[in-house]
Every structure is written in C-alpha cells, then in structure tokens.
Amino acid sequence: MGGDVGVRVMLAGAALARHRHDGLRFTLFGDEAQIKSALDSHPNLRAASEVVHAATVVEATDKPSAAIRKKTSSMSMAIAAVKAGDAGAAVSAGNTGALMAMAKVALRTMKGVDRPALAAMLPTLGDNDVVMLDLGANTECDARNLVQFAVMGAAYARIAFDLETPRVRLLNIGTEEMKGTDEIRDAAAMLRKATLPLRFEGFTEGDKIGHGDTDVIVCDGFSGNVALKTAEGTARFVTDVLRRAFTSSIRSKLGFLISKPAMHLLKHHLDPNNHNGAVFLGLNGVVVKSHGNANEKGVANAVHVAARLLEEDITRRIAADMASVESLSTTASHMELPVK
Template identity: 70%
Template sequence: MSDVRRIAIDAMGGDVGPGVMIAGAAQAKAQWPALEFALVGDESAIRTELDAHPSIAASEIVHASDVIAGDEKPSQAIRRAKTTSMGLAVNAVKTGTAAAAVSAGNTGALMAIAKIALRTMPGIDRPALAALLPSLGETDHVMLDLGANTECDTRNLVEFAVMGAAYARCALGLDNPRVNLLNIGTEELKGTEEIREAAALLREATDLPMRFGGFIEGDKISRGETDVVVCDGFSGNISLKTMEGTARFVTDLLRIAFTSSIRSKFGFLVSKPATELLRHRLDPNNHNGAVFLGLNGIVVKSHGSANVKGVANAIGVAAKLVANDITRRITEDLDHFAGHRALTSTGSATASAIPLK
C-alpha cells in the first residue's frame, strides 16, 4: 500500500535542474502541508538546494547516479531506468513507496519507463497524455491525447473519453463533465470512421458520469463550451503547440504594440490590469502538469522549462489525483461502461468489434 502523502520528485529532470524542482516542491508543501517527498537524484546537489528550503529539509533523498538526457531515445532510457533519477522516481510508485511521481524530463522516455514499470490498467489498450488547458469558461478544460499515441482506433478514443471525464471530475471538481470529440466539423457524417464510431458508442453511454456533446471543431476548444476534448495524439499535439504558439504571438504582439510610441506606453499603463489578467491566463506555468492516464499508478509530466510556480502546480495535479483516487474512478467507469454495452449492444457489429474489457 503506497503512502498517499508521498510524491517522488525527479529532481534532476527539466531544463533548469534541482534548484527549480526542489523550490517547486517547497511551494507545493506550503499549499498542501500534508505532502511528503522522495527527492530522487544526485544526493549532494539535492542537499545543497534543501538548505534554502527548511519546510522540506526532512524529505527522503534517493540517490541516483545518472540522468536521462532530453534528446535520449526511449529505448535507451528504458535500459538505464534502474540508475536514473527518472527511472527511480517511477519505480517508487511501482513499489508503493510513493503515491505518484513528477518529472520535468524527456517526455518520450518518461512515457516508456512508466508504461513498462506500471503497466496499463485492466481494460485499457493504451495510456494517454492529458493536461489542463485554459478556457473562457469558469474552469480549465482537459485535453487528451496530447502525443502519446499518434494513431488511435475507436476503442482508444472511447477509453480516452472515459479517462478524461474521470480526470475532469478529480482535477476540476465537475460531477458530470461535458465531453466532445475533436473533429473537422460538428455534423455526424464528418470525420474518420474511427471518430464516428466512437461518437456512436459514447452517445449510448447516457448513464456514465459525463455528458457527451458530440463533435467540436478546433476553434471552439477554448471557448468554454466543453470540459474534455478527446482526440488522437497527432491532432492533440499539433493543437497544443498551436495554442501555445498563438498565446506567445498574442503576448508578443501586445508587447510590441505597447512599446511602439509614447502614446501607446501611456495606453499600457491605463490597461495594465487587463493585460496582467491576460498574461496570467496565458501563462503555461499556471496550467503545468500533464498526466499519463491509464497506468497502474500516477505519473505527472512537468514542462521542461517550468518555473517554480509551474513545478508546484504539477505537484498539485499529482496531489489532487492521489486524493481523488483517479485509478479507482477510471476502473469503475470502464467496468460500468463495459456492463452497459453487454446489455445494450447485442447484435451491433460496430460495438461487438470493439472490446473495452
């Protein structure tokens, strides 16, 4: 049985190193005082950073002699998992000495190591990478898959919808999140066969704790009209990078506009409260922390360039998922969905060809 308060931190992952990871853990501790940490990495480097953070000075230190490089191939990372900070952090979840692991390291390597160490949950074909993204609604929204699976079939998309809804209930506090499939149009005949079949199955699942709203187009993702956006990893990753690039474009455009003349600089002073709100909503550190859903354990991926606040938010995502027992919720929903299909889809060629359990 894992210690539900302890989170394993890959202290060596990311672009900045242990300074930001440990400072982020200390900031997370201030928000969630019950948290404990296993700090994984070079012991001497970790102890040096802990001197500045007495609130987590008593954390367990797990020495790791090696680090996964940012450009290292997943196959190479797997072979070195037993000696690296990333591999040992994930292993802490496997052995039950930690309830979750957080790393800012190589995404592909983290996915590969986590999948081999923790295995996929019963009833899940492939895990998915999910994240919280800003929207015009009252809360953020969940989007998955963001790159773990470039090609997905009907079964994958349905499983992603079930997992994404469970994630939204845990992370956003929504009882019945709105779920939509990303598509090139909202009409029922639009999109690939896999997307249309997934939509048909999800429309039947009216007794699951989610509201399936059909298809959604890319320009509506952040309008506040949905809580969970489901897509294959290829489309999801492109969408995510496009949104991030657009956010940077808007902020850079505003910066250029407000510094172009004396008059525009005065206008900036007048509109500063509004621009500060915009900057806050678009800051990726306020939405940091993607999770690999569908594994027998919780692994959260922090952005490699995240600052202290971003790392603290990623740890907060892990804490919420542990506290809300995300794995149990996904299992229960999948069991419920499988039982529903067994009763309602007899004779359906489409449904019978897609075993979800």
Template identity: 60%
Template sequence: MTVKPITDPVIAIDVMGGDAGPADVLAAVDIAAERYPKARFRLHGREADIVAALGKLPRLRARAEIFHTDDVVLGTDKPSQALRRSRTSSMGMAIQSVKDGAAHAAVSAGNTGALMALSLFALRTMDGIDRPALAALLPTLKNDSVVLDLGANTECDTENLVQFAIMGAAFARTVLGLDRPRVALLNIGEEELKGTGEIKDAAGLLRGADLPMAFQGFVEGDKIGQGDVDVIVTDGFSGNIALKTAEGTGKLVTGLLAQAFRSSWLTQIGYFLSRGALRALRAHLDPNAHNGAVLLGLNGLVVKSHGSANIRGIANAIGVAHDLVVDQVGERIARDLANFRAHRPDIADAEAPL
C-alpha cells in the first residue's frame, strides 16, 4: 500500500516545557517556520504569554494556533503526577494532539520521564515493538552517529536490541540520508565471544537478517567517537551513561583548552592564531547543534529537546520532528519490521527441511 506523502506537517509544541521561557521557545518555533515554509504549528501553553510573544513574530502568528492551559509539567514532577494531568498540561495536550490526528509530531523540552510516560500512555507502541527507544545524534570525528536507547529502558533482552537496531537504522536513513547505515551493538569487546547472551543472540539475528543496514558486529565505548559506524545500539542504562560521558568529555576538552590558552602571553598568541579552528571545534561539540532526541517505536512522533537548549537548539529539535514526519520514519520502521518478521533467520532455520 502506498502511503500518501506529507508535505505540510503540523507540529505540536509544548511552549511551557524546559528551562527556556515561552518567548525563547516561540522564537525557536519562528526559526523553524522560516526554515519550513509549509509547516504549521499548534502552540500549547498559557495564552497570554504566547500572544505577547507572537506580537513580535508575525510570520509564526500567521501559521500557528493557540491552545490555552495554565497547567505545566514541572521538572520535579514524577511521571505518575504527570499522567494524572495528561489532558490538562501543555505537555500532555501536545502529545494528545498527535494521538487525535491533529498534529503529526509533538516537541517538548520538559521533564524527560514525564514525556516518556505520557507518550507511551497516549500513543502506545507500534505493532511488533515491545518497548520504545530514545534515540539521538552524537558528534564523531567523521559524521554524526545515532545512539539508542538513551534511557527509556534500563534493561533489554535480545528482541528489544534487534528492534532498536531496526528503528535506529530507519532513523539514520532519514536524518543522516544514508541508504544502508552501518549498525553495531555496544559491547565490552569486538570479539564475537564477548558480551552477554542477549547481545550475542541479537548479533546473530542481525547478521542473518535481510535489512536495509550493514551490520558491523560490536563496537567498544572508546570507538564511539571514531565515526566508523552510523548507528550504535545498546540498553538505556549503558546508552545514557555513554551519552553523558561524551557530553562531559566535550566540556572537559573545551575547558582544558580555555585554561591552557590563558596560561601565558605566548599561549594567548596561540589562541589568536588558532581561534577559527577552536570555534569550529566548539560548534561541533555544542549539544545544541545535535539537539532533538526521538522516542521511536510509538504510534506517533515525539521529540525531546534538551531542557537547557537555547533558541537555536530548540529550533533544531523542531527540525528533527519535521524531517521525520516528511520522510515518514514510522512507515519505514513498520516496513522493516514486517520484512524482518517474515524472513527472520532463526525462524527460517527452524522451518528449513532436514
């Protein structure tokens, strides 16, 4: 069945989520409106705050609808507290608009645990997906890589890891523009005998599967930044640690460089001569340039912006949502899953004649 392409996506925005105020969030939406002239936006939050900001943003005002609520999910709220206000909070209303078909995707910079709980409660998982996975881009020496899961699931079995690999490859084909992304499982070694039974069994299934990916086996933590693979698959516990370690290392490197260049007049001259390269390094490592984690595997798209993201970072997260809608990543995942289930190697081997 041919799926009708989406050329004019509608994106629901949780205006009240995150550290940035409504004015900064709406400034980011305005940037997205300039980048994507056919997109429209549903703005969920306090109407007075939204109207005040839109007075300076005529382009966005012409392509947005306002949905008022005074209820905001706080960073300190537990997922259970957020669930009780799923239909009244700005975050819950944005997700509900995706469930109702009024929007193609929702974007929020709010409480991550609440966002995952509300999204799973409202949208449920796709057929063939046991658990959703949080996926995001990570800078490397070569190109960006997709990493998942980043915290939605602390423990994963073989089936979860295989499903994450299929979803991550579909995400990479959309966001990175790759026909056959290179996929690897994060492990404690590259040898086939290393790792848990779940990881080794997942590798066996992925090696024998006919999928639009190039399975590379295992990758160790110190090789993540090399950029030799496009999709890195792991459980949420390890993935979250890997992500936070990478972000912390980036801050460490830029901090040490700043200290070194301030240590003497000679190093200050060195900074003057190399400041262009240093600015490029800072821009490459800037989390705002890679902002926008996606909850893959749901019956609808939800994008998580970093809570401390700036205007440019929030705009980039909205851009991720836009691209995933237009490229119909959900349909890609569904097709790949159906193909895998129809030809999965373990079943094929079991049904082969003796």
C-alpha cells in the first residue's frame, strides 16, 4: 500500500521481479479488494501470490510512535511475517521512519549491533556502485556505531559486488587525519588497528562519493541523508538543464539527435530506479525500503535486492563479522587513540 502511487505500481514491480526470478513467491498485505483487482493485470504474479487483508495503512504523515500502534496495518503485518518466519524478507515503499521503527521493535537488532543502519547503493564512475550508510536511521552516532556500520556495509558490498575485502572510507570534511569530529577520528583509529574483513582506506569527502575509488562509505544518518538528497537533487538538476539546453533552438535539437545515444546512457546511469532498494542492516531479518516515487522497474529492483540478500544469507554473514567487532570493542576503552 506504500509509495506515491500505491497498489498499481507496487504490484507491477512485483510482477516484473517475478518474471526475472520465477522462484519468488509473494504475500501481499493491504486492501484485499484493491490488490485482487490490480492482480487481474498480472496473472503470472497472481499465481505466485497470497493476499492478506490489512485493515489499516501507515500514512506518510504518521509519526513512528503512532505507526507502531497500528498492529493491523499492512506494514506491521509484513514485518510480523518476517519475524514469524512466514516470509524471508519484507519490501515496502511506505513511511521510512515508521518502517524503521516497526522493524527495530519487531525484529530487534542482532547481537553486537547497537543500532541498525539504512544502506543503499549509489552510482559511481567506477566498475561498481558504492554502498553508503547510514542514510537516515541514526542522526547521531558515536565511534562504535560507525565501526559497526563499516563492518555491516562491507558484508553487504561483498555480496553486491562479489568482493573479498571491500574498500571502506569514512565520510569527512577532509582527508587529513586531524580533520572531522572526535567520533569520526576515533572510529578511524579503531578501524586502522582492527583486523576485519575489509580494507579501511581513511576518509573521503562529499565530492568524491561518485568517483568509484571505494566500495563502502560510512557516515552518521544526518550527514548521509543530506548527501543522498543532494546527490539526487544534483542528478535531477543536470538532466533538467540538459533538457532545456537541447530544446532551446533548432540547432540544439539537432545536436540532441546526434548525441541521443550518449544521453540515454547518462539517463540510465542517473536513474534512481536502477539503484532502488535501501536495506536496514543489523536486524534479525531482511527489510528493504523502496523509494516512494519508484516506478515498476524501481520496485522490481528493490525486490531483487531482497532476494539477493536472502540467497547470500546476509544476516548470518553480518553476525559472523560482528564477532570481530565485539572483540575489538572489549579493548576499545584501552586503546591509545590519537590526541585531540
């Protein structure tokens, strides 16, 4: 029931994902009448789906505290299905704050994880995208949180990019060791000293996010959300400026026809639907957040992310990696950190 359009786009996306992965099965939570009506257009999805009526819906304006009390909402029931083992993962395009709160209360954080983080893949100029976290689940983070995010992000990157030791950097206001807050510098010191399944390569700045020279970028949720929204806004700005430029005169229109293949490549690279599907890492279960304005291709991509994480058992992988952080944390208070 989530997203800007709702049932129609969500089911179209699920149907597209079903065509790509014919082994997927779906439990569709929401208004039964609306869902069954929309399923008439997708017989392939209908054959692989169960519809469960939900009496209420979490609205975009609902505060997390209010949303949690909606036990009969489609979002709450979907997460409950994951907790009960009736579903492998939950995918929603609804209220992000409510989804985070519900998932954290129902699924709880994994052993060794203080706070779950919202992670997503952003496009780069390199061979792979970059995993970035946290993107808004935690506005304030200490050094321990950032180290945990680094480990969880690296586990995700190993699955997404098929890497053995992903390159990890902390988002900062500069690359020099003395730059940044105490929390960022302390996290860097811990990551440099630790033996973890990742390669810590120091700091990176906001203008380098898309360079493709790192696999995981770690930050607090406030900075990450601002960076993400800025990147999305810049992408829209560039495409709008180009559209205006190519329609400003007859000569410009002719130029557009010549450069049309390159423009299609640019549009594909910047299209957020091709990178849709943010993951709440650190929970005892898989929950994927689709962007609210995603089209059917974007929703299908979010479902693909959920399926891939289940196939690669992301929860088990993070649990194994967090054991390294636990041993690190027990000695962290005795570490000789850089002098402030």
